[in-house]
Amino acid sequence: MLRKILSLACIFCIYTSLFAQQLDEQYNQLIKDYTTDARFLPEKLLNMVDHPTIPSPLKFFGHIIGAEGHVHRSEEIFGYYKKLAETSPMVHMQEMGKSEEGRSFYLVIIADEKSIERLEHYKTQTARLADARITSPEQARAIIQDSKPIYYVSGGMHATEMGSPEMLMELAYRLVTSTDDEIRQIRENIITVINPIMEPDGWDKQVDWYYRYTKGREKFDDGFPRSTPYWGKYVFHDNNRDGLQISQEITKSIFKGFFEFHPTVMLDLHESVPLLYISTGTGPYNDYVDPITQSEWQVMGNHDVAAVAAQGMPGAFTWAFYDGWWPGYGIWVANNHNSNGRFYETYGNAGADTYLRDLSTARYAGDLATSKEWYRPDPATPQVLWSFRNNINYTQVGVIASLSYAANNAKLLLENFYKKGYNSLQKGKTEGPKAYSIAKAQRDPSMVAYLADRLIAQGIEVHENDTHYIALTEQPYRNLLVSLMTPTAYPKDAKFPPYDAIAWTLPNLYGVEVEKHEELQKNPAELKRVEAGVRYEGTVSADATSYLIPYHAQANVLPALYAVEAGARNAEFFVLPNSTEIQGKLYPAGTVLIRKINASLAKQIAQNFGLDLVPEPVTIMRAALRDIQLPRISIYHTWFNTQDEGWSRFTFDTNKIPYTSIDKDDLKAGNLRAKYDVILVPRVRGNAKNFIHGVDSKYGPMPYTKTADFPSHGFPASTSDMTGGPGFVGMENLKKFVEEGGMLITLENTSAIMAEAGLIPELSPVSTPTLFHPGSIVRGKSRNPVNPILYGYPEDFDLFRGNGPLLQTDKYNRQYMVAQYGYGQLKDEVPYEGPILGMPTVEKVEKEEKTATKNPPYVVSGMVRNEQEIIGHGAIFQVPVGKGSIVAFTFDPLHRYLNLHQAPMVWNAMMHWNYR
Incomplete structure (x- = not known):
């Protein structure tokens, strides 16, 4: 009987082996058809298996991955992975949370059947290797013998980079069905974790955009917008710049996946440069990334380039793109936590069409993209006919090569992973x-x-x-x-x-x-x-009907006032415009007084907003107070650049500050002052021409509306026509809004745009040809300490500034400068001490020498070249216009929900919008 069972098992093995070699000739031929050059297609990709029970993408969708004109919405893509999980024991799929718009994040785990069965065991093993406090080097060696590297591959973070979510479906099918030795070793030796679409909200918007507007366009560089105006609810391309804040749902899902699986390597798939960039970076590398990781970048990067070159594919390179310094990218959760975070950049067409692309002028790290270099042994030609399938081929070949490296070096990667955590722990002990x-x-x-x-x-x-x-x-x-x-x-x-x-x-x-x-x-x-969810609960020292909030530019004061207004309609708000001593206690300028509020609501406000409320000790005379009238706020957005407007909306929503979102049509309609007290215009790219005219009207009308065919459009904003801008009529209405008593607040580049457009004629651009000011934390200094914008701030303070435009006023208008950069003076402000013709000579009186006070350094963190060009120039201006004013920041105080110390400057301006 046993002999019979073994005999049947052998027959089954032989049958399975024979069947596994049966190729899907139709699929393989279509790959050839959609690839534009034989050098873009290695033989190893022409081995798609025709499996009887596990459907290929061709069987599931009716077309292959990379077919001309075909991309898939998130539910279709997730549906394919669910089908793989239903039909193969080598696939496990799990949800990792929800996006801001309610779409699911998923991870798809692929390995041989035994590994899937022991998945929880392997996750426990990598968690043990991640913490050298609970795992000694001797124990780690034993654990590694019963562990497998977990290799995390992700795609679809940036919506217009449309190849990777499609490619990963085909890769998953290959990993499950192929009998090639390389794929078999990957299945057996490592666990592949696929994040199919990192940002499903943006992906669906972009798929709709492709089918609605860009599919079939004849030329790639024709000026037509290739991207939907919004990706996520809040964040556009910066969804890959949230790794320090962890504020967006996409980032939370990435972190959740990392800490659940502790992957040994994370590879993020992007699209930009030709033809395939494999990350190492030019440096300087981040000082706090273990040298082992930095070396792994080089080894793995060069391995992948060599693997692509070995298959005859031109245009793969490393080194000459990116640096390796800033730790806030999503995938840097790996580098920051003793793992290895890498990325690819494949050439893409923002859709599934074929275009003749010109690479002849593209440069990276100073070299032409088509030049032969030590880091690019086989460059592309100055022009390439590039298809969607080409993109799929390149990314897939690179990923298979990288997975293969991990499979062949599994123990080394696990040893390195443990050693990096051990090194970090030892530094804490010895340094x-x-x-x-x-x-x-x-x-x-x-x-x-x-x-x-x-x-x-x-x-x-x-x-x-x-x-x-x-x-x-x-x-x-x-x-x-x-x-x-x-x-x-x-x-x-x-x-x-x-x-x-x-x-x-x-x-x-x-x-x-x-x-x-x-x-x-x-x-x-x-x-x-301390566990997660740390927050401060404020206190109320006694019951009363009026309370003071001693003001130190706390981030939650303005939100708290809106909550009080909602809970007590008769409440009154006042500010102490000057430092005031009350019963022996000094209350700083900006201290807020709330009257006509009950003790129950006061305690609720203190608890919810982390504020300490002090009962008004004695009735403060009305003459010592100034009214606070909470403003009706609007946030303006363009249709050509929504990045920073999204961060602003996120900051307002997170802080529970009510606002209305407006666009070009609202400016053109006018009557703004009847609706709003404050209009915030966040940073946008471009110049006054871009702002005034917006998306070229020759492409209109271009609706961004939700329809049955395009269900993801129309959110978070909707319009019947994205083209055009506010025009000169809209700009005149914006100016009229200020003249009639409103406050316009502009951030960074938008301040320069408003100056250029003539709304702030007192401000002019400053030429700083040698100033180089990448995003650094620098020192600002008060110029007008009584201005409410600086309530709660000391004489000098930290602020974050990048390479934005610089503005200045004529000397006779310097009273409009609220704060400046650094401690020095402008040249025209240095007192003249020489002789003056026409005036009698005055003998100088010898003054007692005093020890000179050295000004604090301008750069707090980061680097600025030729900082003397910016010191003394205006950081914040408030310029009166008619009955209102324009507050112009020359930095962005709402930058990526990161420089939270500066946000209260915006809240101060809004809280005191009618201050003159």
Whole structure:
């Protein structure tokens, strides 16, 4: 009987092996048909299996992946993976949360059947390797023998980069059905985790956009917008710049996946440069990334380039794109936590059409994209006929090569993963600092709690006692902790400009004081571990009907006032415009007084908004107060650039500040002052021409509306025609709004646009030809400390500024300058001390020498070249226009929900919008 069973099993094995070699000739021929050049198609991709029970994309969709004119919405893509999971025991699919619009995030896990059965075991093993406190080197060696690397591959973060979500479906089918030795080793030796569509909201909008507007267009570079105006509800391309804040649902899902699986490698698939870029970066590399990871970047990058070249495919390269410095990308959850985060950039057409593309002028790291270099051994020709299928081929070949490397070096990758965490832990034991302490009693206790909570969200352990939060550095993510708490020093002599911002020191961005300890001040055993969800609950010291909020530019004061207004319609709000002593206690300028409120609501406000309310000690004379009238706020958005407007909306929504979203049609309709008191115009790219005229009207009408055919459009805003802008009529109405008593607030580049358009003629651009100011934390200084915009701020303060435009007024208008950059004076403000013709000579009186006070440095964290060109120039202006005013920031105080210490400057302006 046993012999019979074995005989039948052998027959089954032989049958399975023979069947597995049967190829899907139709699928393979279609791959050939849609590939434009034989060099773009290696033989290894022409081995699609015709499986009897597991459907290929061709059987499931009716066309192959990369077919001309075909892309799929998120539910179709997820439906395919669900079918794979139903038909193959080698596929496991799990939901990882919901997007802002309610779409699901998924992970698809692929490995051989035994690995899937033991998936929880392997996840436990990598978690043990991630923490060297619970796993000794000896134990790690034993664990590694019974572990498998987990390789996380993700696509679809940026909506217009449309190849990877499609390619990953075909890759998944290959991983499940192919009997090639390379694929078999991948299945057996590693666990592949696929994030099919990182941003499903943006993906569906873009798929609708493709079918609605760009499918079949004859030329790629014809000026027509290739992208839908919105991706996520809030964030456009910056959804890959949220890795420090973890504020968007896409980032939360990435972090959830990392801490559940502890992947050894994470590979994020993008599209931009020709033909395939495999990341290593030009440097400088981030100081806090373990040298092992930096070396892995080189080894794996060169391996993948070699693998692509070995198959005869031109145009693959490494090194000459990106740097490796800023830690806030989504995939840097890996690099920041002792794993390995990498990415690809494949050439893409923002859709499924074929175009003749011109690469002849593209340069990266100073070299032409078509030049032969040490890092690009086989460049592309200056022009290529590029199809969607070409894109699929290149990305897929690269990913298979990278998975194969992991399968063949599984133990080494696991050893490196453990060693990086061990190294970080040892640094905490043997090097300073030993701890960071954050006093709970600070100017904004709510922001103190927020900093502690963000550290915990990053996987960093935080402890506390009655007075402080304490982060000990003897922990696996010590390097990240030090990185987040330490000012950066980007090298001034770096050969290539940085790829993104170069400073991210959280205490400075949040306005929180942190003390670094080279030796432990407290016995760790006396400390209590803090869990996620840290927040400060304010106090109300006694019951009353009127309360003071001593003002220190707390982030939640304006939101709290709106909540009071909603809960007590008769409530009255006032401000102390000057520092005032009341019964022996000094209340700073900007202190808010709330009257006609009951104690129950006061306690609710204190608790919900993290504010301390003090009963009004004595009735303050009306003459010492100024009314606060909460404004009706609108946020303006263009249809050609929604990035920073999205961050502004997110900041307002998160802070529960009510607003109305308006666009070009609202400006053209006029009557703005009857509806709004404040209009905020967030940063937009471009110039006054772009702002005034918007998307070229020759493409109109171009509706962005929800329809049965395009169900994802029309959100978060809708219009019957995206083309055109407010025009000169709209700009005149905006000016009229201010003249009639409204406040216009402009941020960074938009301030320059308004000056250029003539709404702020007092401001002019400043020429700074040698100034280089990548995103850094620098020092601002008050010029007009009595202006309400600076209520709650000291004489100097930290602010975040990038390479934006610089504005200035004539000397006789400097009273409009509220704050400046740095401590120095402008040249025309330095007093003249020489002789003056026509005036009698006055003998100089010898003055007693005083020790000169050295001004604090301008750069707090980051780097600025030729900073003398900006010091003394205006950071914030408030210019009167008729009965109203324009507040012009020359930096963005609402940048990526990151520089939270500056947001209260905007809240101050709004709270005191009718101040003259």
